Amino acid sequence: MKSIDVSEQVMQKIVRFEETRTRVWLRRFYIFLITLVIVLGVYLWISWKTMSDLHTWDLLNLFSEDWEIITEFWSETIMTFFIELPAETLIAALVVGAGIVGAFVITKKRRKIIALRRTQLANQKIKSKNKRV
Amino acid sequence: MSDRSDEELVRAIQSGDIFAFEQLVVRYQRKLQSFVFRMLGDDQSAADVAQESFINLYKTIDRVDSTKKFSSYVFSIARNTALSHIRKTKKEISIEDLEIAIEDESLYQQIVQKEDAMYVRRAVQRLDFKYRRVIQLYYFDDLSYEEISTAMHLPINTIRTHVRRAKDMLRKQLL
Numbered sequence: 001m002k003s004i005d006v007s008e009q010v011m012q013k014i015v016r017f018e019e020t021r022t023r024v025w026l027r028r029f030y031i032f033l034i035t036l037v038i039v040l041g042v043y044l045w046i047s048w049k050t051m052s053d054l055h056t057w058d059l060l061n062l063f064s065e066d067w068e069i070i071t072e073f074w075s076e077t078i079m080t081f082f083i084e085l086p087a088e089t090l091i092a093a094l095v096v097g098a099g100i101v102g103a104f105v106i107t108k109k110r111r112k113i114i115a116l117r118r119t120q121l122a123n124q125k126i127k128s129k130n131k132r133v
Numbered sequence: 134m135s136d137r138s139d140e141e142l143v144r145a146i147q148s149g150d151i152f153a154f155e156q157l158v159v160r161y162q163r164k165l166q167s168f169v170f171r172m173l174g175d176d177q178s179a180a181d182v183a184q185e186s187f188i189n190l191y192k193t194i195d196r197v198d199s200t201k202k203f204s205s206y207v208f209s210i211a212r213n214t215a216l217s218h219i220r221k222t223k224k225e226i227s228i229e230d231l232e233i234a235i236e237d238e239s240l241y242q243q244i245v246q247k248e249d250a251m252y253v254r255r256a257v258q259r260l261d262f263k264y265r266r267v268i269q270l271y272y273f274d275d276l277s278y279e280e281i282s283t284a285m286h287l288p289i290n291t292i293r294t295h296v297r298r299a300k301d302m303l304r305k306q307l308l
Contacts, residue, residue, distance in 0.1 A: 003166050004180035007158045010187045017188070018151055116149030124152075 019121055022114050029107065036100045043093035047086045056084040139203040146194050154194070158187050161204075165211050172215045182218050186211040202252050256306040264299035271296055 051057055062077045063070060137145070137156065145153035162183055169186070170179040190210050197206060257268055270276045270284065278296075282289040 002176045003163045004176060006162055006166075006180050006184045006187070007155060010158050010184050011152075011155050013184070013188055014151060014154060014191050017192070113147075113149035117151055120149075120151050 015121060015124060018117055022117050022121070025110075025114060029103075029111075033100065033103060036096055036103070040093055040096040040100065043089050043096060047089045047093065050086040050089070051084065054084050056081060059084075140199045143194065143197055143199040143203055146191075147197075147199065154187075154191055157190075161207055162187075165207065168208060169211055169215045172212075173218065178218065182215050183211065185218070186214040189214055253303070256303050259306065260299055260302055264295055264302065267292060267295040268299045268303070 059077050059081045062073055137153075139157065139160075142153045142157050146157075165183045165186060166176075166179045169182045170176065173179050173182060186207075190207060193210075197203065257265055260268065266285065267281060270281045271278075276284065278289050278292050281287075281292050285292070287295075
């Protein structure tokens with residue numbers, strides 16, 4: 001039986017497989033992240049718009065008044081401010097924000113592995129280019 | 134050729150080092166091709182199946198427990214890949230080929246047993262001298278407790294304790 005050296009063909013196929021796999025993973029990760037960021041942006045924009053329509057921001061003008069007025073009315077103003085906050089959309093924004101942070105935390109190990117693979121694939125491409133030149 | 138063990142290479146690959154896999158390929162390709170050649174009968178098919186086995190191995194490498202024996206896993210993938218190849222090419226199996234396939238099953242078992250035995254010997258080598266000596270005399274040289282007690286000038290109960298402790302340590306290493 002004649003043994004044939006298959007290591008080069010195997011590694012070429014594995015490099016192609018890894019290029020596809022890392023590209024797909026990164027694409028899915030970025031799409032997921034961008035979607036969450038957009039949803040977060042939408043919730044924050046809705047919250048801001050609601051507060052603008054209710055003139056909730058105007059309550060904060062108290063803090064540009066004299067110190068005596070601030071000390072007299074600050075607690076009432078703060079209470080009113082929080083009552084007027086759009087709780088549902090802000091909570092939803094918080095959940096989405098937590099999702100973004102969670103996505104980074106959960107994928108930390110995986111991203112490290114992907115980064116190492118990408119570095120190796122990039123170095124491999126440079127090596128092949130130099131060989132051809 | 135790398136001095137890294139199979140377990141170290143598997144861990145490196147699982148951590149993202151793609152080219153550590155090349156060292157495993159170089160290490161196993163001859164053995165794998167010989168093994169598969171007996172099932173398929175020609176060099177080129179054996180090389181093709183060996184290639185495919187390595188690709189399948191790489192795709193499932195994240196599931197490999199790096200503390201367990203890697204070589205058995207490699208041969209089991211090669212065997213399954215060879216069987217798929219035979220099914221795909223839809224070769225008619227003659228009685229002679231069937232006999233070879235049945236013989237290959239025992240060859241596969243022999244290879245796995247040989248790898249098992251090497252793994253056990255390596256585990257025994259890692260024991261402390263007093264436990265290693267007792268295990269060698271008891272299991273490999275087939276001496277009784279009394280004979281070992283005489284050979285090592287130790288009380289028989291001490292020999293029994295050494296054997297029991299050595300077995301516990303081996304169990305922890307091998308499982």
